[in-house]
Amino acid sequence: MYKSTPSAAWCKKRLLVTSLFAAIYQTSAIAADTSAVSGEAVDDTSEQMTVTAPAPVQKAGSEHSISARELENKGANDFGSIMRYEPLISATGASGGSGNGKSGFDRGGYTGYNIRGMESNRVGIDVDGIAQPNATGRGYVGRAGLNTFGIGRDYIDPYMYGSVDIQSGATSTETANSAIGGNVSFRPKSADDYLRPGKTSAFGYRSGYDSADRSWHNGVTVAGGDEFLRGILVYSRRDGQETENNSGTVDAYPANWHSDAFLASGIWQPNDEHKLTSTFDYYHKTNHTHYDTWDSSGNSTIGTANQTSQTRRWGLSLKDDWTPMNDYLDSVSTKIYYQHTEAHDWTYMPDSVTRRMQTVNSNYDTDTWGLQTALAKTLGRHDLSAGFNASTSKTQRPFSQSPIPSVYSEIMQPEADSRSNTLGGFVQDKINFDLDSHNFAVIPGVRVVHQSTKPENLSDLAANSSVLSESSVANLYGKNSDTQVLPSLTFQYDLTPRLMTYLQYQRGAQFPNASQLYGSWNLGSSYAGSQQYALIGNTDLKTETSDNLEWG
Incomplete structure (x- = not known):
């Protein structure tokens, strides 16, 4: 009788399949039990956690910011290249060795920015809210100097700044540095840009070479601290030569320059209400160059300067950022500051009449003290803000020639020394409405600005003159003051959380500067008798104003 016996291999396979089914069933049962238990635990003991984040900040107007990373990526290494690739924005400048009249001592370089066709002094420039000096006029070259500048506004090393904020058109109500063409604000690097909870130190080093002017740059950034006390140190060194003009016929004038920039900033935050920030920054650039000197007609060269x-x-x-957390104020920010600037040009050049070599010293010094404060409060649908600013600025324009030239080629001080005082304040209310789950806001605001400028040291204008006295200059140059009320009104509607449309009106103002008010040429001369004429500043100049309407 035949008897069937299962093979050992078949037994093993059946045992494996049975084990797998058992494992699957057991796992499913355990998972079901675990889910039930977990569900009971969630229902009984878990706490709900809510995660919040600030809504994207959307603001009407043509404003945008360039970060430090973007500056590095675009190769921004000086005042002009910061605006590389920025639409409708460029840097204005003058080449060295200009031959317009007796202007061989004028420096070359950047004079300011052009935004939407408005340029130079009509565009404000500030560093951490501190206004930079205006570019100086060139009255000493007569009519040829109209709307040209002898000393520009380049006091900047891009490596020192965490961001560059740009406003196009008339400046906003909150901006203390009022201008009709826009404003460029440089915000210094801060320890808060590099440190965060869990990261108490940061170090950065950057080195680069630019073939356009054969310049080397080395920059170091060091930050450290905790939530109570922290700080940052930044140093930048640049060495370079003239910028190549890519011309096959005319070479760029030779130049050799170097610059050093340093920033030290500390933050003390003793509690949740106060955050104190102290900042010191320094910039120094030296430029050596030589170029052709032209005769007064501009037809031929007469030597080298x-x-x-x-x-x-x-x-x-x-600066003190105060968050009082009470029923009256949400935040108050107050800052006091001081700034000193120097632009000193020493030029060894031929006299335009005698052709003898002479030394011309053309200097431009400013000292500025100021106070700024701004507060904010939210009451229901109203986001209220207000602020006040005050500053005083002293401008000096020392000028000398050695040896003292003849009456035919002597150049008097280009403008009188002066002092300017500015007071300003603003109020603004953002009134929010809910329209079909979309935010709609009406933002009325007004800024009031007063500026007063008066000349000083008028005796310097009469130096070395036999026909001009201090009293006669005082009769020509008086005080200039004006007050402007600058309203604004904005309607804005949020189409999506990240897309907004707006209609905005802003009024802008541009006060006369010292070069326009107290510029001078030929006042102390009498060599031409009845044919003698002179150019003087106009202390009766009115303030330029603009009305800006923008939709976007």
Whole structure:
């Protein structure tokens, strides 16, 4: 009788399949039990956690910011290249060795920015809210100097700044540095840009080479601290030569320059209400160059001018950000500051009449003290803000020639020394409405600005003159003051959380500057008898104003 016996291999396979089914069933049962238990635990003991984040900040107007990373990516290494690739924005400048009249001592370089066709002094520039000096006029070259500048506004090393904020058109109501063409604000690097909870130190080093002017750059950033006390140190060094003009017929004038920039900033935050920030920054650039000197008609060269230019700026500020957490105020920010700038040009050049070599010293110094404060409060649908600012600025324009030239080629001080006082304040209310789950806001605001400028040291304008006295200059140059009320009104509607449309009206104002008010040429001369004429500043100049309407 035949008897069937299962093979050992078949037994093993059946045992494996049975084990797998058992494992699957057991796992499913355990998972079901675990889910039930977990569900009971969630229902009984878990706490709900809500995660919040600030809504994207959307603001009407043509404003945008360039970060430090973006500056590095676009190769921004000086005042002009910061605006590289920025639409409708460029840097204005003048080449060295200009031949317009007796202007061989004028420095080359950047004079300011052009935004939407408005340029130079009509566009405000500030560093951490501190206004930079205006570019100086060139009255000493007669009519040819109209709307040209002898000393520009380049006191900047891009590596020192965490962001560059740009406003196009008339400046906003909150901006203390009022201008009709826009404003460029440089915000220094801060320890808060690099430190966060769990990260108490940061170090950065950057080195680069630019073939356009054969310049090397080395920059170091060090930050450290905790939530109570922290700080940052930044140093930048640049060495370079003239910028190539890519011309096959005319070479760029030779130049050799170097610059040093330093920033030290500390933050003390003793509690949740106060955050104290102290900042010191320093900039110094030296430029050596030589170029052709032209005769007064501009037809031929009469020699070579050698020039050394020194540019310095240093500033000190103390800021308190106060969050009182009461029923009256949400936040108050107050800052006091001081800034000193120097632009000194030493030029060894031929006299335009005698052709003898002479030394011309053309200097431009400013000292500025100021206070700024701003507060904010939310009451229901109203986001209220207000602020006040005050500053005083002293401008000096020392000028000399050695040896003292003849009456035919002597150049008097280009403008009188002066002092300018500015007071300003603003109020603004953002009134929010809910329209079909979309935010709609009406934002009325107004800024009131007063500026007063008066000349000083008028005796300097009469130096070396036999026909001009201090009293006669005082009759020509008087005080200039004006007050402007600058309203604004904005309607804005949020189409999506990240897309907004707006209609905005803003009024802007541009007060006369010292070069326009107290510029001078030929006042102390009498060599031409009845044919003698002179150019003087106009202390009766009115304030420029603009009305801006923008939709976007």
